[in-house]
Amino acid sequence: MYFEIILLGAIILFIMARNGNVSTSSFIEDNEIFFRKFKEDDWDFYVKARFGDSVNPNVLFNRRIRNGALVAGIVLCFFIAEINYVRIIFALLVGIVVFKLDYTKYKNYYKRHLSEIDEMLPHYLKSLEILIQHYTVPVAMGKSMNDAPEIFRDGLQQLVNEINAGNDTINPYMDFAKAYPVRDSMRMMRLLYRLSLGRQERKQEQLLAFSRSISSLQQKARETKYKNRLEKMEGKTMHMLVATGIGVMILLVLAVIRMMNI
Secondary structure, eight states: OOHHHHHHHHHHHHHHHHHTTHHHHHHHHHHHHHHHHGTTHHHHHHHHOOOHGGGGGGHHHHHHHHHHHHEEEEEEEEHHGGHHHHHHHHHHHHHHHHHHHHHHHOOOOOOOTTTHHHHHHHHHHHHHHHHHTTTTTHHHHHGGGGSSSSGGGGHHHHHHHHHHOOOOOSHHHHHHHSSOTTTTHHHHHHHHHHHHHHOOGGGHHHHHHHHHHHHHHHHHEEEEEEHHHHHHHHHHHHHHHHHHHHHHHHHHHHHHHHHHHH
């Protein structure tokens, strides 16, 4: 009887959703301020690392909320006959797991492509260094926007806008570093901020220090890339050796069994 009620309720809810009488998206958007409290600090970065600017992180986050709530509701419906606190908590835990799946997936993607993404910032800073020789730091960043990696463009635009609005503190630079937590981003943004404050007579000296830091960062990225490649090759070699060893053992066992039968 309970399953018939659940099925009937699901059908009614589906029809109402199709007709536009019920909208989970509207409910989530109307309560966006509340749901944003559950958003991870690095969610936007991982989404941009995966898709670039082609996908809105907020849209994907709202989808995560909807999927988690939907799965929790479905699990709860199966316990409707004998509902208790334990089963409610279990349904909520299942919903939380579903909610976290996409975050974990994009985070793992970033870790798998860590060397490639980490290499983007020093590559951009190297091109920025050339422009800084002729312009101030904010002007150089504005001119470099089109050539910057797609993943950094929104953050750079926000950084330049805050500086142009009169914010001459280090905060815009630190906000960028927090939004894009790649290798040594905090240290590089501090160096860039000091460079923006430097006097003209010390500019060449500061540029040399900035250039050395970028070269060191590029070297670290290359080392990480080669290390990951070497570890991958070693892993494949180990798998081949294990598979060969198991195959040889199986052949030996079969040979022994055959000899015993003879």
